[in-house]
Amino acid sequence: MSQSFGTAxxxxxxxxxxxxxxxxxxxxxxxxxxxxxxxxxxxxKVRRLQxxxxxxxLAGSSFDYHGDPxxxxxxxxxxxxxxxxxxxxxxxxxxxxxxxFAMLMLAFPWLAQRSLRFKLHNSSYRGLRFGFDGMVGxxxxxxxxxxxxxxxxxxxxxxxxxxxxxxxxxxxxxxxxGRFGFLAREGGFFGIYFKMLGMLILLGIIAAVLAGGAxxxxxxxxxxxxxxxxxxxxxxxxxxxxxxxxxxxxxxxxPWFSARIQNLVWNGTTLGEHxxxxxxxxxxxxxxxxxxxxxxxxxxxxxxxxxxVRLARYRLEHMGLNAQGHLDEFMAGRQRGVSATGExxxxxxxxxxxx
Amino acid sequence: MATLSADYYxxxxxxxxxxxxxxxxxxxxLAVEGEGVDRIEPLARVWVSEPMGDAPRLVKFSDGAHxxxxxxxxxxxxxxxxxxxxxxxVRLQSRWGWAxxxxxxxxxxxxSGYRWGLPAVSEWIxxxxxxxALAQMGESTLAFLDDRMLSPSTLPEARQxxxxxxxxxxxxxxGLGADHQIVFRNxxxxxxxxxxxxxxxxxxxxxxxxxAGHDEEIVAVLAxxxxxxxxxxxxxxxxxxxIVGFVAAWYLGDVSNVVAGLxxxxxxxxxxxxxxxxxxxxxxxxxxxxxxxxxxxxxxxxKMEQSHAAEKSGKEGxxxxxxxxxxxxxxxxxxxxxxxxxx
Numbered sequence: 001m002s003q004s005f006g007t008a009x010x011x012x013x014x015x016x017x018x019x020x021x022x023x024x025x026x027x028x029x030x031x032x033x034x035x036x037x038x039x040x041x042x043x044x045k046v047r048r049l050q051x052x053x054x055x056x057x058l059a060g061s062s063f064d065y066h067g068d069p070x071x072x073x074x075x076x077x078x079x080x081x082x083x084x085x086x087x088x089x090x091x092x093x094x095x096x097x098x099x100x101f102a103m104l105m106l107a108f109p110w111l112a113q114r115s116l117r118f119k120l121h122n123s124s125y126r127g128l129r130f131g132f133d134g135m136v137g138x139x140x141x142x143x144x145x146x147x148x149x150x151x152x153x154x155x156x157x158x159x160x161x162x163x164x165x166x167x168x169x170x171x172x173x174x175x176x177x178g179r180f181g182f183l184a185r186e187g188g189f190f191g192i193y194f195k196m197l198g199m200l201i202l203l204g205i206i207a208a209v210l211a212g213g214a215x216x217x218x219x220x221x222x223x224x225x226x227x228x229x230x231x232x233x234x235x236x237x238x239x240x241x242x243x244x245x246x247x248x249x250x251x252x253x254x255p256w257f258s259a260r261i262q263n264l265v266w267n268g269t270t271l272g273e274h275x276x277x278x279x280x281x282x283x284x285x286x287x288x289x290x291x292x293x294x295x296x297x298x299x300x301x302x303x304x305x306x307x308x309v310r311l312a313r314y315r316l317e318h319m320g321l322n323a324q325g326h327l328d329e330f331m332a333g334r335q336r337g338v339s340a341t342g343e344x345x346x347x348x349x350x351x352x353x354x355x
Numbered sequence: 356m357a358t359l360s361a362d363y364y365x366x367x368x369x370x371x372x373x374x375x376x377x378x379x380x381x382x383x384x385l386a387v388e389g390e391g392v393d394r395i396e397p398l399a400r401v402w403v404s405e406p407m408g409d410a411p412r413l414v415k416f417s418d419g420a421h422x423x424x425x426x427x428x429x430x431x432x433x434x435x436x437x438x439x440x441x442x443x444x445v446r447l448q449s450r451w452g453w454a455x456x457x458x459x460x461x462x463x464x465x466x467s468g469y470r471w472g473l474p475a476v477s478e479w480i481x482x483x484x485x486x487x488a489l490a491q492m493g494e495s496t497l498a499f500l501d502d503r504m505l506s507p508s509t510l511p512e513a514r515q516x517x518x519x520x521x522x523x524x525x526x527x528x529x530g531l532g533a534d535h536q537i538v539f540r541n542x543x544x545x546x547x548x549x550x551x552x553x554x555x556x557x558x559x560x561x562x563x564x565x566x567a568g569h570d571e572e573i574v575a576v577l578a579x580x581x582x583x584x585x586x587x588x589x590x591x592x593x594x595x596x597x598i599v600g601f602v603a604a605w606y607l608g609d610v611s612n613v614v615a616g617l618x619x620x621x622x623x624x625x626x627x628x629x630x631x632x633x634x635x636x637x638x639x640x641x642x643x644x645x646x647x648x649x650x651x652x653x654x655x656x657x658k659m660e661q662s663h664a665a666e667k668s669g670k671e672g673x674x675x676x677x678x679x680x681x682x683x684x685x686x687x688x689x690x691x692x693x694x695x696x697x698x
Binding site for chain 2: 016017018021022023024025027028030031032034035043047050051054055057060061062064091125126127128176296300301302304327328329330331332
């Protein structure tokens with residue numbers, strides 16, 4: 001049942017995962033990881049990714065994950081050893097600790113590049129592996145040099161740094177022998193960052209006005225009250241306004257930013273002559289984030305697998321490929337072994353780059 | 356023998372081939388037949404992926420070719436006939452009963468980690484931290500408080516010194532000592548209170564001094580704070596809060612990092628109960644060794660509670676009382692007073 005497409009046909013990603021199913025995998029993963037003091041976590045990771053990859057399909061075929069649990073376990077052990085060494089060195093001699101920390105920072109881009117290679121090399125679709133050809137030098141530019149420039153310019157050039165990272169990730173990827181391309185320019189990133197900044201300022205003004213209004217109201221009500229109480233009321237309102245500001249900023253602007261970036265990045269990504277499209281809506285993503293958060297808090301965390309499935313379904317099913325002609329024409333690329341060390345070491349140092 | 360349809364990929368091109376899968380007559384090999392494909396593989400060299408809900412199962416061959424099978428029922432029949440057995444993990448994952456058992460294990464592990472592991476780890480870290488770090492933490496906290504909630508004390512220097520002398524003149528039994536310096540501050544916002552910072556600074560408010568009916572009451576409160584210091588309670592709370600916050604942020608990562616900090620704040624309060632009891636016991640021991648009745652601390656607690664309750668009832672609603680929470684984290688004050696009076 002080979003599928004063929006006309007000149008340009010949009011095919012959407014499909015996700016068939018279900019919360020209840022994934023819950024059982026997740027909870028067994030968790031229990032076995034606890035019982036084996038963490039050793040099972042490598043197998044848990046492979047099963048988790050396999051569940052998500054195999055339940056994701058495009059044009060009638062699904063994805064697959066091939067990561068080797070033993071390789072992942074080795075990477076994790078190495079990462080834990082590094083972490084322990086860092087702590088021992090740090091407590092024995094702060095200067096030595098700083099040196100180790102600086103070395104880890106310097107190794108960061110290298111780890112990130114290894115991580116991307118491992119992740120893509122172990123992903124496949126229709127029997128062909130993905131791949132990553134980004135060079136280590138490029139990783140140093142986008143993961144060290146550009147963020148540094150972003151900070152030095154007080155965030156002004158952060159959008160460029162973001163664009164460079166995505167360009168490095170997407171532009172150096174392969175599917176079989178077919179190359180991905182990345183067309184999104186800096187302008188799109190600047191637009192999103194400036195709108196985000198504008199909304200943050202607006203939110204800040206609203207919070208300040210609300211706090212000010214409430215303050216003067218309470219001052220009117222407490223006309224005869226002691227100065228002490230007014231002072232307390234003021235401090236309380238300021239704390240409350242700040243809290244409301246943070247909540248609003250991160251619950252509303254977080255999904256907005258995430259949706260816009262996903263759309264920008266994927267609408268600018270190509271594979272050969274095929275182009276991706278992404279139509280994630282900030283409002284819908286916000287509802288999912290909010291209900292997921294409420295669910296997780298109310299169930300003391302047990303809702304997490306359901307939340308993961310809901311988010312993955314929404315994000316994936318609003319993405320697709322504008323296929324130009326046949327998807328069948330892709331050929332396998334060159335294969336080479338890739339160790340898991342980079343990815344796991346990168347992950348434990350809290351450096352996850354999602355593709 | 357039953358056959359089933361599948362998509363075959365050769366591992367070299369992305370083209371799917373429509374094929375039929377069947378077991379060989381001898382039952383020890385898998386036959387794949389369809390457009391441009393005709394192969395028979397011994398079962399020993401065929402690998403079948405685990406069942407994962409509606410996801411297709413993959414039948415893989417050693418040369419990198421594979422079949423995507425979506426007809427789960429027919430595949431199950433074929434696998435059964437071929438003698439395939441799922442791994443034990445798959446059997447665990449497919450039953451709700453096992454999932455429930457796993458949930459019990461996970462919840463028990465997380466709960467005991469929170470109840471016992473977290474305090475133990477925090478205590479270990481608290482006593483490992485170098486004095487330099489503590490001094491820095493204490494200084495920056497005091498500077499922060501001075502900036503926002505505290506103003507210089509209005510007590511005469513002589514009065515401050517006499518209270519310090521009264522406390523430092525105590526005979527400290529072996530093992531009960533701890534480095535400390537007492538500072539006085541005026542704060543209407545906080546009211547009558549005293550608290551210890553990680554570097555050994557004990558802050559006493561003017562309101563506390565004027566609330567006390569007897570200097571021994573102030574000495575009793577200072578003894579209580581010294582108890583917190585000796586056990587590094589404030590530092591341990593800080594570390595516990597940081598760990599909970601870190602874990603919550605990691606767990607809720609997708610939701611939001613700041614929102615993730617909120618549960619951490621809510622979860623913190625319950626620890627102080629044990630800490631208060633420890634500090635009370637410490638204070639009682641120190642006071643008794645100096646011929647002061649521990650009921651002095653009980654009296655002071657009572658007065659503080661009344662004073663804060665009076666402040667609270669003087670206002671409408673709790674939202675305008677940002678610091679009321681401090682006493683809320685001293686829940687069983689009654690209980691503590693009783694324990695001290697029995698001492």
